Amino acid sequence: MFNVKKFENNLSSNQWNSTLSTYDLTKAYSSFNNEFFGIFNQSFQLEKQSIKPKIHKSWLTKELKKSISKKHKLYKDYLTNPSPLNFNMYSKYRNKLNHMLRKSKRNHYQQKLNTSKNDMKKTWAIINEVINKPSSKINSQSIFYNNDSSIEDPIEIAEEFNTYFVNIGPALAAKIPLTPLYSNSTRPPSSQSMFHFSTVDEKEIWDIVSSLKSTSAGIDDLKMKLVKQCLPTIVKPLRHIFNCSLQSGVVPDQLKWAKVIPIIKNGDPSLFSNYRPISLLPCFSKILEKIVYNRLIAHLKDNNLLYDYQFGFRAKHSTSMALVQLVNRISTALDNKELTIGVFIDLSKAFDTVDPNILLTKLQAHGVSGTELNWFKSYLFNRKQYVVWNGANSTYSHLQCGVPQGSILGPLLFLIYINDLHLISDEALFILYADDTNIFITDKDEHKLIDRMNSVLERLDN
Numbered sequence: 001m002f003n004v005k006k007f008e009n010n011l012s013s014n015q016w017n018s019t020l021s022t023y024d025l026t027k028a029y030s031s032f033n034n035e036f037f038g039i040f041n042q043s044f045q046l047e048k049q050s051i052k053p054k055i056h057k058s059w060l061t062k063e064l065k066k067s068i069s070k071k072h073k074l075y076k077d078y079l080t081n082p083s084p085l086n087f088n089m090y091s092k093y094r095n096k097l098n099h100m101l102r103k104s105k106r107n108h109y110q111q112k113l114n115t116s117k118n119d120m121k122k123t124w125a126i127i128n129e130v131i132n133k134p135s136s137k138i139n140s141q142s143i144f145y146n147n148d149s150s151i152e153d154p155i156e157i158a159e160e161f162n163t164y165f166v167n168i169g170p171a172l173a174a175k176i177p178l179t180p181l182y183s184n185s186t187r188p189p190s191s192q193s194m195f196h197f198s199t200v201d202e203k204e205i206w207d208i209v210s211s212l213k214s215t216s217a218g219i220d221d222l223k224m225k226l227v228k229q230c231l232p233t234i235v236k237p238l239r240h241i242f243n244c245s246l247q248s249g250v251v252p253d254q255l256k257w258a259k260v261i262p263i264i265k266n267g268d269p270s271l272f273s274n275y276r277p278i279s280l281l282p283c284f285s286k287i288l289e290k291i292v293y294n295r296l297i298a299h300l301k302d303n304n305l306l307y308d309y310q311f312g313f314r315a316k317h318s319t320s321m322a323l324v325q326l327v328n329r330i331s332t333a334l335d336n337k338e339l340t341i342g343v344f345i346d347l348s349k350a351f352d353t354v355d356p357n358i359l360l361t362k363l364q365a366h367g368v369s370g371t372e373l374n375w376f377k378s379y380l381f382n383r384k385q386y387v388v389w390n391g392a393n394s395t396y397s398h399l400q401c402g403v404p405q406g407s408i409l410g411p412l413l414f415l416i417y418i419n420d421l422h423l424i425s426d427e428a429l430f431i432l433y434a435d436d437t438n439i440f441i442t443d444k445d446e447h448k449l450i451d452r453m454n455s456v457l458e459r460l461d462n
Contacts, residue, residue: 004229007043011233014039019237025244029252032237034081037220059108060101067097084219084254091386091393095155098392102153142390144270154392161262162387162394164272169352169402176353195299195367197246197375200291202235205242208290218282219259219386227283242288249374255285257396258385258406279385279406289408292375296368297412305366306415307422312434313411322431326440329429333442341449343439343457350435351414352402356380359403359417366416379409424459427452 018031074090109126116122144151144160151157214225227234245251262275300306306314311322326342333340356377363376383404387394403410403417414434421437422430431438439456443449 003043004226007040007226008230008233010039010043011036011230014233016234016237020240023244023247025241025248025250025252028237028244029241029254030083032241033254034083036234037222038081040222059105061104064097064101064104067100071097084257087219088396092395095158095392099153099155144272146272154390155394158387158389158392158394160272161275161277161389162260162385162397165260165262165277165387166385166397166399168349169354170400172349173353173355173401193299193303193367194369195296195372197292197295197372200239200242200246202239204291204294205235205238205287206231208287208294212283212286212290216261216280217259218280218285219257220254220282222283224283224286227287238284238287242291245288246292246375247371249371249378251288251375251378253382255282255288256379256383256404257282258383258404260385260387262387262389277387277405279404281404281406286408292379293408293412296409299367300416303367305419307419307430307432309422309430310415310419310432312432312436313415319433322433322438325429325431326438329440329442336442336444338442338444339446339449340440340442341453343453345437345439345460347435347437350418351405351410354403354414354417355401359413362416362419363413366419376413380404421460425456428456 014035016032016035018035019028022028022031071090071094074086074093078086078090112126113123116126142152142154144157146160151160209224209228209231212224214223214228217223241252259280261278261280262272263278265274265276267274309322309325311317311319330340359380360373360377363373368376380403383399384396385399386396403413411434418432418435418437421432422428427441429440431440439453439460441449441453441456443452
């Protein structure tokens with residue numbers, strides 16, 4: 001069990017001088033990260049991860065034993081200096097070693113079975129030796145199929161998952177044709193008021209941390225519950241780091257790296273396409289995102305920039321309110337002896353296909369510029385993720401497009417991305433719930449009604 005009290009005592013004795021003495025964000029966060037997680041690992045005494053075959057270690061060669069020792073050394077280096085680079089070096093070496101161990105063990109038992117194939121008693125003895133091991137449980141999703149080939153190695157499965165998740169958005173976005181009509185046909189709402197970052201104080205950090213739910217840990221293995229407990233000892237350096245981030249327009253790279261867990265949606269569990277990614281971001285990333293979210297949503301509200309009939313991801317808005325608007329529209333049409341036509345649109349992977357450059361342009365139209373725009377650019381680019389499957393980690397992959405999954409800012413940025421959609425037509429009512437797009441038109445003439453809707457749909461497609 002975590003020795004939380006020891007952790008808090010060790011943190012309280014730290015003065016954070018290296019962090020507080022510099023306004024260089026990279027140096028400040030690196031210093032804080034090294035000191036915080038150095039104390040974290042010392043206090044909780046993480047156990048070494050080792051492979052200890054309990055029976056018949058004859059397949060464990062001298063070379064493999066040396067490799068295991070090297071793995072332990074890499075893990076020790078990670079504990080001493082818990083940087084993403086050291087974790088990545090340890091993780092890649094561990095995964096490669098696990099693959100070699102499984103291969104050596106498989107070859108060992110295959111050879112034993114071959115030499116005893118005419119002796120049923122020995123054959124069954126070998127089989128029992130394997131299946132009676134405590135670790136012989138077979139995961140119900142231990143075999144996957146991709147392009148008619150089967151994959152069983154957890155490391156390869158993790159890599160395939162990562163490749164699949166990372167490429168969903170770009171593959172779909174590549175099929176969307178560019179149109180020259182956008183700039184001439186519609187124009188995003190223009191804000192007369194410019195957006196600026198205000199300074200972060202300790203009370204705001206306290207309020208934000210208190211409001212955040214404790215979810216599974218990200219790449220740093222740190223949970224929000226523990227952050228809440230130790231916040232009195234780290235709120236000062238955190239405030240300094242967050243203010244440095246807002247003032248410099250830079251987001252630390254380590255706060256943009258995600259751990260992804262595949263979760264089955266439905267259908268055949270042996271197909272990668274039947275899983276959805278659960279993206280887990282570092283706790284400190286969520287605090288910084290909430291700080292920026294609070295400022296951005298206040299700017300949008302104060303200047304009345306969000307479309308009135310967008311009901312997704314907004315306080316005091318709901319599907320019930322969206323339904324009320326629909327009922328009112330149809331009721332008014334009936335009173336006027338008019339027909340109503342509605343088109344309900346499901347955008348495929350809408351969040352995954354967001355073009356970050358277009359998003360930055362739309363942020364500018366909403367009053368975001370200068371250092372603040374640079375911050376969002378830093379936030380959106382150079383994002384990476386890796387996938388965890390059955391204890392095996394994939395390598396890191398870069399994300400090319402989309403708003404960050406599992407993030408606090410992502411949903412709000414998506415609302416800004418499609419905030420100008422309704423401007424394509426003054427005659428249609430757009431009722432939106434995030435990416436769920438519903439269009440309604442009324443008219444007394446059925447044929448005119450259909451023609452008018454088709455005209456709107458053509459403009460929407462462009």
